[in-house]
Amino acid sequence: QSALTQPRSVSGSPGQSVTISCTGTSSDVGDSKYVxxxxxxxxKAPKLMIYDVSKRPSGVPDRFSxxxxxxTASLTISGLQAEDEADYYCCSYAVSYTYVxxxxxxxxxxx
Amino acid sequence: xxxxxxxxxGWVQPGGxxxxxxxxxxxxxxxxxxxxxxxxxxxxxxWVLDISPSGDTTYYTDSVKGRFTISRDNSKDTLLLxxxxxxxxxxxxxxxxxxxxxxFENWGxxxxxxxxx
Numbered sequence: 001q002s003a004l005t006q007p008r009s010v011s012g013s014p015g016q017s018v019t020i021s022c023t024g025t026s027s028d029v030g031d032s033k034y035v036x037x038x039x040x041x042x043x044k045a046p047k048l049m050i051y052d053v054s055k056r057p058s059g060v061p062d063r064f065s066x067x068x069x070x071x072t073a074s075l076t077i078s079g080l081q082a083e084d085e086a087d088y089y090c091c092s093y094a095v096s097y098t099y100v101x102x103x104x105x106x107x108x109x110x111x
Numbered sequence: 112x113x114x115x116x117x118x119x120x121g122w123v124q125p126g127g128x129x130x131x132x133x134x135x136x137x138x139x140x141x142x143x144x145x146x147x148x149x150x151x152x153x154x155x156x157x158w159v160l161d162i163s164p165s166g167d168t169t170y171y172t173d174s175v176k177g178r179f180t181i182s183r184d185n186s187k188d189t190l191l192l193x194x195x196x197x198x199x200x201x202x203x204x205x206x207x208x209x210x211x212x213x214x215f216e217n218w219g220x221x222x223x224x225x226x227x228x
Binding site for chain 2: 003033034036038040045046047048051052057087089091092093094098099100101102103104105
């Protein structure tokens with residue numbers, strides 16, 4: 001049950017696009033339909049941004065998109081806005097469906 | 112509107128016990144798996160335990176097996192977490208979340224558990 005690997009930090013200017021990667025193994029990200037992404041502002045609870053690899057919950061802007069290739073999932077945020085500055089966590093339901101694993105988190109800074 | 116409200120957090124000495132509750136509303140509680148996720152101060156999220164909608168199946172992360180017990184009362188729309196033999200490394204904000212295939216659409220506001228002498 002090792003944590004998924006995310007970059008510690010990424011940054012971008014308003015209007016630009018950034019991509020956050022999330023690398024796991026063939027036992028979790030690589031073989032799971034259930035990869036999700038969460039946004040967390042300081043002192044707040046996490047918020048679901050992407051589920052089932054690439055689906056957006058109602059109310060999440062279409063600037064947020066998810067994808068997966070092999071053992072790596074990615075979250076892309078286009079048209080960066082100041083309010084996107086937050087921590088982002090990926091999450092995968094393991095192929096054995098007996099556990100869930102999170103990434104270590106990525107701090108997004110909007111310059 | 113889905114609401115999840117945790118309670119029961121606080122300070123406890125190492126080796127002690129604590130029981131967390133999560134009151135759910137705004138959805139049919141008995142139809143959903145529920146999860147506890149924790150976050151140590153200044154650190155990332157960690158999945159801790161899952162329980163099936165009926166309560167007959169549970170999953171635990173290795174570090175809490177034998178010490179933590181998840182349960183639910185579907186008649187009261189309440190999720191419970193019994194934590195025994197607490198350690199300093201269990202110090203964290205504990206969130207309950209509504210789960211669908213290991214994905215968490217709704218979260219509570221969290222309750223802080225501090226294990227310290």
